[in-house]
Each structure stands twice: as C-alpha cells, then as structure tokens.
Amino acid sequence: MNSNLMEYLKEKERQIVDYIKSDPIQNLIKPRHIYEGVLSYLYRPAKRLRPSVLLMSCGCFGGEEKEKQAIPAAVGIELFHTWTLVHDDIIDNDPLRRGGPTVHTLIKEKSRDEWGLGNEPAAEYGTDMAILAGDIQHGWCISAFADCCLKMGVNALTVLRIIKYLETHTLCNLINGEAVDVQFSLANGSRPVTVINEDRVIEMLWLKTGILYEFAGLAGAMLGKDTADINDPDVQAIKTFTGKCGIAFQLQDDILGILGDEEVLGKPVGSDIREGKKTTIVLEALKNADSRQRELILGILGKKDCTDEEIETVRKLFIDLNGIEHTRKLALGYIKDALPYLDRIPDSKYKQLLYEWADFMVNREF
Amino acid sequence: MNSNLMEYLKEKERQIVDYIKSDPIQNLIKPRHIYEGVLSYLYRPAKRLRPSVLLMSCGCFGGEEKEKQAIPAAVGIELFHTWTLVHDDIIDNDPLRRGGPTVHTLIKEKSRDEWGLGNEPAAEYGTDMAILAGDIQHGWCISAFADCCLKMGVNALTVLRIIKYLETHTLCNLINGEAVDVQFSLANGSRPVTVINEDRVIEMLWLKTGILYEFAGLAGAMLGKDTADINDPDVQAIKTFTGKCGIAFQLQDDILGILGDEEVLGKPVGSDIREGKKTTIVLEALKNADSRQRELILGILGKKDCTDEEIETVRKLFIDLNGIEHTRKLALGYIKDALPYLDRIPDSKYKQLLYEWADFMVNREF
Numbered sequence: 001m002n003s004n005l006m007e008y009l010k011e012k013e014r015q016i017v018d019y020i021k022s023d024p025i026q027n028l029i030k031p032r033h034i035y036e037g038v039l040s041y042l043y044r045p046a047k048r049l050r051p052s053v054l055l056m057s058c059g060c061f062g063g064e065e066k067e068k069q070a071i072p073a074a075v076g077i078e079l080f081h082t083w084t085l086v087h088d089d090i091i092d093n094d095p096l097r098r099g100g101p102t103v104h105t106l107i108k109e110k111s112r113d114e115w116g117l118g119n120e121p122a123a124e125y126g127t128d129m130a131i132l133a134g135d136i137q138h139g140w141c142i143s144a145f146a147d148c149c150l151k152m153g154v155n156a157l158t159v160l161r162i163i164k165y166l167e168t169h170t171l172c173n174l175i176n177g178e179a180v181d182v183q184f185s186l187a188n189g190s191r192p193v194t195v196i197n198e199d200r201v202i203e204m205l206w207l208k209t210g211i212l213y214e215f216a217g218l219a220g221a222m223l224g225k226d227t228a229d230i231n232d233p234d235v236q237a238i239k240t241f242t243g244k245c246g247i248a249f250q251l252q253d254d255i256l257g258i259l260g261d262e263e264v265l266g267k268p269v270g271s272d273i274r275e276g277k278k279t280t281i282v283l284e285a286l287k288n289a290d291s292r293q294r295e296l297i298l299g300i301l302g303k304k305d306c307t308d309e310e311i312e313t314v315r316k317l318f319i320d321l322n323g324i325e326h327t328r329k330l331a332l333g334y335i336k337d338a339l340p341y342l343d344r345i346p347d348s349k350y351k352q353l354l355y356e357w358a359d360f361m362v363n364r365e366f
Numbered sequence: 367m368n369s370n371l372m373e374y375l376k377e378k379e380r381q382i383v384d385y386i387k388s389d390p391i392q393n394l395i396k397p398r399h400i401y402e403g404v405l406s407y408l409y410r411p412a413k414r415l416r417p418s419v420l421l422m423s424c425g426c427f428g429g430e431e432k433e434k435q436a437i438p439a440a441v442g443i444e445l446f447h448t449w450t451l452v453h454d455d456i457i458d459n460d461p462l463r464r465g466g467p468t469v470h471t472l473i474k475e476k477s478r479d480e481w482g483l484g485n486e487p488a489a490e491y492g493t494d495m496a497i498l499a500g501d502i503q504h505g506w507c508i509s510a511f512a513d514c515c516l517k518m519g520v521n522a523l524t525v526l527r528i529i530k531y532l533e534t535h536t537l538c539n540l541i542n543g544e545a546v547d548v549q550f551s552l553a554n555g556s557r558p559v560t561v562i563n564e565d566r567v568i569e570m571l572w573l574k575t576g577i578l579y580e581f582a583g584l585a586g587a588m589l590g591k592d593t594a595d596i597n598d599p600d601v602q603a604i605k606t607f608t609g610k611c612g613i614a615f616q617l618q619d620d621i622l623g624i625l626g627d628e629e630v631l632g633k634p635v636g637s638d639i640r641e642g643k644k645t646t647i648v649l650e651a652l653k654n655a656d657s658r659q660r661e662l663i664l665g666i667l668g669k670k671d672c673t674d675e676e677i678e679t680v681r682k683l684f685i686d687l688n689g690i691e692h693t694r695k696l697a698l699g700y701i702k703d704a705l706p707y708l709d710r711i712p713d714s715k716y717k718q719l720l721y722e723w724a725d726f727m728v729n730r731e732f
Contacts, residue, residue, distance in 0.1 A: 155522075
C-alpha cells in the first residue's frame with residue numbers, strides 16, 4: 001500500500017540530502033557548534049513530506065524537467081520547516097527531535113563535555129547557539145529558493161514572488177500559530193489567558209501546519225507552470241488541496257501522539273500528555289467526561305512528572321470518551337474536502353502520488 | 367559640522383519610518399505581543415546609518431531616481447539589523463535598547479502586568495515571543511528587498527543576487543561574530559575557552575559590524591548601477607570603503623561605551639565594563655598595566671554588580687593606560703585606509719555625503 005509514494009519519498013529524501021551536502025554555503029557556517037547545530041536535524045531520517053509535496057505539485061504541471069529545477073526550492077522548504085522546529089524546540093523546552101537531542105540540548109551537552117561548563121551556563125549557551133543556528137537555517141532557506149533561479153534557470157520574478165509569499169503570509173501565520181500555542185499552554189490550570197474551544201484548536205492546526213503545506217502546493221505549482229501569478233486558478237487549487245491535507249496530517253499526528261509506537265515515531269509517546277497539549281482529542285474527551293473522569297484527566301494533563309500508569313489512564317479515557325474517534329473523523333473530513341480540488345489537474349503520475357499522499361496523511365503510523 | 371549628513375540622515379529616517387508604517391505586512395503580524403515586539407525598536411529614534419549608507423552608495427551611481435527605488439532595500443537592511451539586535455539582546459541578557467526596554471523585557475513586563483504571570487514564567491514568555499518577533503523581522507526584511515523589484519521595478523535578478531548575498535555571506539559572518547562573542551564572554555575569568563588577542567577582537571568587529579556595512583555599500587551600488595554583478599569593480603570599491611568605515615564605527619562605539627554621555631547615547635554607560643566586554647581598549651590597557659593595575663581591572667571587569675565608583679576607577683585606568691587613545695588611532699587608521707576606495711567614484715552630492723559619513727564615524731558623540 002502506498003508503495004509508489006514510499007519509493008518517491010525515499011528518492012526525494014536522497015536528492016534533498018545530496019543537495020544539502022553539496023551546497024557551498026556550509027563553508028561559511030562557523031563556529032563549529034553553530035555548524036553542528038545547523039546540520040543536525042537535516043541529516044537525521046525524516047519523511048521530507050513538505051519538500052516532496054512541493055515537488056509533486058510542481059510535477060503535476062511541469063513534469064520531470066521542472067521537478068528537477070525545483071529541487072533547491074524543495075531544500076528551501078525543508079530548511080524553512082527546520083529552522084521553525086529549532087526555534088520551537090527552544091520555546092517548548094523539548095529535549096528530543098527526530099530521534100536525537102534537540103539543537104539547544106545537543107550544544108548544551110557539547111559545551112559541558114568539551115569545556116566543563118556548569119549546568120546552567122551550558123543550558124544558556126545551548127539556547128543562545130540554537131537561536132543563531134535557526135537564524136542561519138532561515139537564511140539558507142532563502143538562499144536555496146534563490147538558487148532555483150541562480151542555478152536552475154527558473155524565472156527570477158517567479159522565485160521572488162514565492163520568496164515574498166513565504167516570508168510574509170506563510171511566516172506570519174506560522175508564527176502566530178506558535179505564539180498562540182505558547183499562550184494556550186500558559187492558560188493551563190486556572191489562568192484562562194485565552195478561551196479554548198475546538199474552533200480555536202483547529203485554527204491553530206491550520207496556522208502551525210496547514211499553512212506550510214499550502215505554501216508547498218503553491219510554490220510547487222508556480223514553479224511547475226513557471227508563473228509568477230499567485231492567483232492562477234491551478235496554483236490556488238493545489239494550494240487549497242495541500243493545505244487541507246496538512247491539517248489532516250496534524251490531526252493524525254495528535255492521534256499518534258497518544259496511540260503511536262515510540263520506536264516507529266522516534267519521539268517519546270506520552271509527551272503530549274505531559275506537556276498538556278490542547279488537542280481536539282482532549283477537548284472531545286472532556287466534553288464527554290463525567291465529573292470524576294474530568295478531574296482525573298485535568299489532574300494528569302500537563303503534569304511534567306506523571307507516571308507511565310497515569311499516562312495509560314489518560315490514554316484509555318481519550319479512547320473511551322470518543323476523543324480519538326472524533327479526531328479521526330475530523331481528519332477524514334479534511335481529506336474528503338480536499339480531494340475535489342485535484343479534479344481540474346490533468347492526470348499524471350504526480351497527481352496519482354498526491355492522491356496516495358492524501359491517503360497516507362490519515363492512515364500513516366509514523 | 368557634518369550638517370549636510372545630519373540633514374540627510376533625518377530625511378532618510380523619515381522616509382524609512384513612513385515606508386515601514388505603510389507596509390501592509392503589518393496586518394499579518396499577530397498576536398498582539400508579537401506585533402508590539404516586532405515594531406518596538408523600529409519606531410524608536412535611531413541614526414539609521416546602515417540604510418542611509420545603502421542609499422548614499424546607491425545615489426553615487428544612480429542619482430536620485432535610483433535612490434528612490436532603493437528605499438525598500440534601505441528598510442530591508444534596517445529590518446535585518448533590527449532582528450539581529452532582538453536576538454542578540456536575548457543572548458546578551460540586555461535590558462535596554464534605543465532608550466527603551468529590549469523586546470524580551472518589554473513582553474515579559476506586559477505579560478506580568480496584563481496576566482499577572484510570575485517573574486519566571488513571564489521572563490520565559492518574554493524570551494519566547496522575542497525569538498519569534500525577530501524571526502518575523504527577518505522575513506519582513508526579505509520581503510522589503512523583494513519589493514525593490516515587485517513595487518519599485520528594479521530588475522528581479524539584481525534583487526535576488528542581493529538577497530542571496532545577504533542571506534549567505536553577510537548572515538553567516540555576522541552570526542559567527544555573535545557566536546564567537548558569546549564564547550569570548552564565557553572565557554571570562556579563569557576558563558580560557560578561546561585565546562583572545564587584538565587580532566581576534568578586530569576580527570570580531572569586522573564580523574559583527576563591518577560585514578553589514580560592507581553589505582550596505584554593495585547592495586546600494588548594485589541597485590544604483592542596476593547590475594546583478596557582485597564583482598563589478600565599483601561595487602567592490604564601495605563595499606570595501608563602507609566595510610572599513612564600519613569597523614571604525616564600532617571602535618568608536620567601544621570608546622563611547624567608556625567615555626560617552628548616557629543621556630546622548632540612550633544606553634547605560636558602564637555596561638560594557640559590567641559585562642566584561644573584550645575590546646581593544648581593555649587589551650591595550652592590560653598590556654600597559656602593572657600587576658596592581660591589572661588586578662584592579664580584572665577584579666572589576668565583568669562584575670555584574672560593580673559600583674559606580676569601581677566603574678570610574680576602570681574608566682580612568684583605560685584612559686591612563688592608553689586604551690582609549692590606542693583605539694582612537696586604530697579607528698582613524700581604518701578611515702584613512704578606506705578613503706582611497708572612493709577615488710574611482712565620480713563626484714556628486716552622494717559621494718560628498720559618504721566623505722562626511724566617514725568623518726562622522728570617528729568624530730561622533732552619539
């Protein structure tokens with residue numbers, strides 16, 4: 001199942017890593033801790049969904065030739081995604097990412113091991129370097145997009161419009177999502193900084209994830225058609241399709257955060273519960289809970305040091321109180337909404353891959 | 367003295383602020399704390415030297431017409447400078463910037479006042495939002511450069527090459543400078559993480575300041591000549607000139623950090639001493655100190671809670687031990703080196719302004 005997609009993803013992963021490895025910008029990245037921070041996530045195994053969606057969307061209109069020209073843009077969106085992860089990981093105090101330490105944790109440990117720094121100065125140094133490493137990746141991202149023109153011969157105006165869209169519309173919405181997310185988590189417990197309901201949670205999913213998938217479709221289609229017109233109907237159709245599937249992706253992510261296999265995911269399951277992450281799963285379960293169940297959930301949710309047994313209790317309640325099933329239905333709804341937007345696109349292996357990708361969004365286990 | 371330059375700077379300040387105010391990207395910047403963080407430094411009084419140098423360099427080749435087209439690029443370099451300040455202020459734990467609170471301090475205070483957050487969560491929230499506010503400014507910077515083409519009609523390829531240069535060469539060197547700076551300050555006291563001598567301090571000045579002034583000259587000249595050729599001899603000449611003057615600017619900044627008037631500067635004098643900033647002033651003074659003086663300086667330098675009297679003691683030693691005079695001579699040397707690079711540029715009011723600017727770099731008191 002999805003074997004074409006899996007093969008395609010593997011091929012793109014290789015092309016993306018090869019391109020990253022060959023980019024001479026790396027010679028400019030110093031000192032060593034910054035260099036190691038900038039590259040760490042990039043070489044860890046990852047699905048590379050955003051760059052692949054960009055390339056599939058490109059192929060739908062421009063075939064293999066345009067897809068090849070768009071490789072730097074695929075690298076660009078991967079770098080964009082990566083710098084936001086590096087900064088978000090600092091903000092969320094996360095220790096792990098893609099099966100290894102987060103950038104701030106990695107550099108903290110290095111400074112402790114290499115220089116014998118104490119715990120506190122090492123943590124501060126790690127955070128400082130991780131902020132800067134993310135900034136470098138942000139710049140590298142823009143450089144990669146520019147290379148679509150400077151190295152691959154794509155029209156300069158097309159590339160400029162894509163860059164402008166990414167750095168205004170996409171960036172501002174994405175950061176709005178992250179900031180609101182932080183405000184959500186401050187509202188934990190008794191302090192109602194913001195009022196949280198399902199609409200707001202979904203809006204946040206759109207901001208934090210849908211928006212970058214929208215961009216992947218938009219940029220890919222513009223490169224495939226070689227058009228600088230953001231309002232082109234094909235561009236808009238693909239953009240809507242990839243954005244809706246992106247929300248389904250995130251809903252599925254929340255499900256895997258509760259039910260998923262730690263080994264397969266490469267991140268600690270239960271961390272969503274420990275962090276008190278506000279998901280549609282939580283809201284639905286709370287809606288259906290009696291007062292005892294409600295108290296049980298709220299007592300454990302966001303408890304940083306809760307036991308495996310407590311995690312298991314909450315997990316079971318989320319299932320029994322329809323939280324998981326409700327969220328799965330939401331995800332399927334987004335995919336169903338998304339599919340008709342592909343109708344106007346001519347048939348091709350790329351269109352077929354987009355269909356498989358949409359299916360993978362709600363049926364994946366990793 | 368320098369009255370033409372002062373008038374020019376005032377006019378550009380107005381044009382830059384007007385352009386910033388009218389940029390529709392602001393409607394996208396949410397939530398409110400991020401919006402306030404993004405805009406806070408931009409509207410505080412500032413010299414706007416980097417954008418003005420870009421515009422003067424542009425005018426040297428393209429006159430008033432090209433200078434007008436380059437206004438978004440001037441805004442872009444101001445935004446670039448600003449986001450690096452916002453992130454550096456987090457890293458350096460600085461409370462003040464341009465006569466007001468730093469972004470992370472501002473948002474910390476707002477969250478405390480508005481939501482009643484405790485000191486620690488408020489500080490963490492302030493830092494989180496400041497990281498994101500800087501990221502938005504980074505994106506806005508690129509958007510502004512893109513507008514040179516999209517709104518002002520400059521050749522798209524010229525703009526793309528400028529953006530690529532900024533986001534690779536300029537950015538990587540600048541961040542290298544900031545990272546090495548952090549490592550320098552870790553080397554404070556007994557832990558010699560890095561070996562510090564005058565050559566390394568000057569290299570850091572070049573990275574942290576010279577490099578962005580180089581870019582200002584380079585981008586301005588490319589826009590003025592409407593060339594996408596970074597290696598154009600005029601572009602290279604102006605770039606070298608503005609870079610060398612930029613180092614002189616920073617050396618003078620270090621002098622003002624010791625001798626300057628707090629009121630005029632808008633930042634606390636003595637903070638360089640409290641932070642233990644490694645400058646050419648410090649190194650020269652230590653070189654000429656006897657063992658008692660050396661002990662005195664090292665005992666106070668980097669002492670966060672040192673008294674005004676101790677500051678005064680160190681200040682006097684820096685003067686008596688030739689630290690100030692030596693640094694002033696270094697600065698004058700850079701200006702002297704820089705001036706011949708303007709010889710190839712035809713005479714104009716813009717060239718005259720660049721001469722005045724070079725003079726201002728070493729004779730300013732604010």
